[in-house]
Amino acid sequence: MRRVRRTPSRANGCCEICGTPEAETCNRRLVVDHFGGRPAQYIRGLVCDRCNSVMSCHDGNKKWGPRTLPYQQKAAEYAANSWQTPEEGLRLQEFRGPLDRV
């Protein structure tokens, strides 16, 4: 279950990494990208399914491959410009408990 159903995209309804419009993504929707590790969980933005994989590579959970590698630089820029900061994530976590328990 997703806690955040619709987060307005800063990129006007497009993936914030590759710029694909929501209607042209494979599931016709963008997904909320959470950073799920330490120091805290926080929302980074709205991305398409492919770029969700790109961020898994960026986080070191997957190996970079031919589909994801071209977006390595954009992923780093996007991650540096997250919706929430780790500090905000920590504060929210203290207030509400871990995101996956809400």
Ligand SMILES: [Zn+2]
């Ligand atoms: Zn994308």
